[in-house]
Amino acid sequence: MALGNALAQIDAQVQRYIDQLKDFVRIPSVSTGTDAQADGGVAQAAEFLVDQFVQMGFRTEKVQVSNDTNPLILAQSPEPSPNRPTVLVYGHYDVQGVDNPRSAWEVDPFAAEERDGFLVARGASDNKGPSFAHLKAVEAMLAVGDSLPVDLVFLIEGEEECGSRALSQFVAEGGLDQFAPLLCTVISDTSMYGPDKPSLTLGLRGIVYTEVEVFGPAQDIHSGLFGNIVRNPNQLLVDALARLIDTEGRISVPDFYAGVQPLSAREKDLYAALDVDEEAYCRELGVASLVGELEYPLLERRWTRPTLDINFLGGGSPRTIIPATAKAAISCRLVPGQDPEHVLAALEGHIRSRLPEDTRSEFKNQHLSPAYYLDLDHPLVEPALKAIHTGFGLEPVLTREGGSIPIVVDIAARTGAPVLLVGLGQITDNWHGPNECFSLRDFHRGIRTSAALWHHLGQAVPT
Numbered sequence: 354m355a356l357g358n359a360l361a362q363i364d365a366q367v368q369r370y371i372d373q374l375k376d377f378v379r380i381p382s383v384s385t386g387t388d389a390q391a392d393g394g395v396a397q398a399a400e401f402l403v404d405q406f407v408q409m410g411f412r413t414e415k416v417q418v419s420n421d422t423n424p425l426i427l428a429q430s431p432e433p434s435p436n437r438p439t440v441l442v443y444g445h446y447d448v449q450g451v452d453n454p455r456s457a458w459e460v461d462p463f464a465a466e467e468r469d470g471f472l473v474a475r476g477a478s479d480n481k482g483p484s485f486a487h488l489k490a491v492e493a494m495l496a497v498g499d500s501l502p503v504d505l506v507f508l509i510e511g512e513e514e515c516g517s518r519a520l521s522q523f524v525a526e527g528g529l530d531q532f533a534p535l536l537c538t539v540i541s542d543t544s545m546y547g548p549d550k551p552s553l554t555l556g557l558r559g560i561v562y563t564e565v566e567v568f569g570p571a572q573d574i575h576s577g578l579f580g581n582i583v584r585n586p587n588q589l590l591v592d593a594l595a596r597l598i599d600t601e602g603r604i605s606v607p608d609f610y611a612g613v614q615p616l617s618a619r620e621k622d623l624y625a626a627l628d629v630d631e632e633a634y635c636r637e638l639g640v641a642s643l644v645g646e647l648e649y650p651l652l653e654r655r656w657t658r659p660t661l662d663i664n665f666l667g668g669g670s671p672r673t674i675i676p677a678t679a680k681a682a683i684s685c686r687l688v689p690g691q692d693p694e695h696v697l698a699a700l701e702g703h704i705r706s707r708l709p710e711d712t713r714s715e716f717k718n719q720h721l722s723p724a725y726y727l728d729l730d731h732p733l734v735e736p737a738l739k740a741i742h743t744g745f746g747l748e749p750v751l752t753r754e755g756g757s758i759p760i761v762v763d764i765a766a767r768t769g770a771p772v773l774l775v776g777l778g779q780i781t782d783n784w785h786g787p788n789e790c791f792s793l794r795d796f797h798r799g800i801r802t803s804a805a806l807w808h809h810l811g812q813a814v815p816t
Contacts (some may be wrong), residue, residue, distance in 0.1 A: 367800070378482070384514050399424050402509055413429075418523050428507040439535050440807070443540045443760070479782070480542050482796050486541070539775060544778050552749055556726035557757055557758055558753075559724035562718070567586040569676065573672075594663060594666075611695060612692060613689075614689045624653060663683055
């Protein structure tokens with residue numbers, strides 16, 4: 354395959370690809386919030402993708418896992434061959450709502466307006482633009498008469514923003530087994546390190562989430578009439594949650610750090626070499642200073658150390674009452690080596706131990722996922738870096754990401770294949786917020802990267 358022909362085709366057709374992306378993001382495929390299912394947008398976006406794949410000759414189907422879930426789009430490249438490795442490409446066509454508030458948007462969120470080289474629209478960066486880049490790379494390769502160097506299977510879901518229920522069930526029930534063995538999975542639902550800093554993300558933190566409710570009197574009661582004789586759930590919960598983080602920035606839950614794997618000297622050096630401006634972080638976040646385990650550099654704290662945060666705390670009202678209940682939501686981000694079940698048990702046990710024995714409490718709505726990490730020395734790291742360099746014309750960097758994408762772990766566990774996290778957007782693209790945007794230059798370079806990736810993966814020899 355002559356990669357240069359495909360790259361030339363991409364360069365020549367990029368405006369047409371941008372126009373098509375605008376058509377895609379104009380579809381209000383909202384799967385969560387008060388805008389969900391507006392005007393049948395989810396179904397319309399699914400059909401848009403089906404049409405795109407069918408035009409390329411892909412064997413395409415809408416997989417309806419259950420009647421109350423959004424369809425998965427499953428598309429396989431033409432004429433698969435046992436002599437070529439198979440690569441899975443994951444993305445999502447659903448988007449967040451715009452009721453946060455809509456008045457904060459400077460443009461119509463589904464008008465697909467261009468501003469200063471950016472496409473401003475809901476879903477432009479999360480995740481329609483990056484997913485569409487992979488699709489257009491394949492189209493360009495086929496258009497110049499090249500045979501694909503790898504067999505491709507696209508799996509694009511419509512529920513990432515509301516829990517990936519259909520996809521989780523599809524993967525767990527063996528929906529991907531028919532394509533085994535996979536060389537790898539490619540996902541572009543992460544970010545680059547920064548503008549003109551293309552990157553391969555080696556790892557994602559896992560997550561433990563739980564909600565706790567502490568019960569007091571049968572109903573809200575008058576604090577003047579019953580104060581000093583009835584325990585206040587708000588006070589009990591605040592006391593139980595106090596000092597979950599000590600004054601040195603360490604998490605004080607016993608045995609919380611069990612299994613945490615230290616960074617290699619090589620990886621520490623990679624992150625130390627990246628440009629990082631702590632004052633710029635403070636300005637961007639609107640805070641006076643940064644905290645945490647200060648013995649670790651900023652990027653290590655962001656990417657490679659565990660966290661514990663109280664995400665919600667509430668009970669009662671601004672009236673003079675003792676509330677019947679107090680509630681909190683707590684999440685922990687986990688790193689390689691930590692067991693989510695162990696962390697959850699340690700966290701819940703620690704909180705219970707700090708409540709009076711006769712206090713009733715309940716933990717619910719738990720959500721668990723381990724961390725994901727691709728070793729620096731994995732044989733597919735080098736082909737991925739070569740592809741990014743080809744696409745962007747810039748030296749890529751290796752990073753981790755502080756967030757969590759549980760479906761990455763599910764897919765990797767089921768297929769036994771590594772996941773290449775090739776982010777094409779920026780953390781400043783304002784995912785989930787007003788005025789979400791995507792650099793059209795990065796869209797162009799992302800299509801080139803994708804074409805180069807299929808080329809280099811086709812030449813890779815798995816071990």
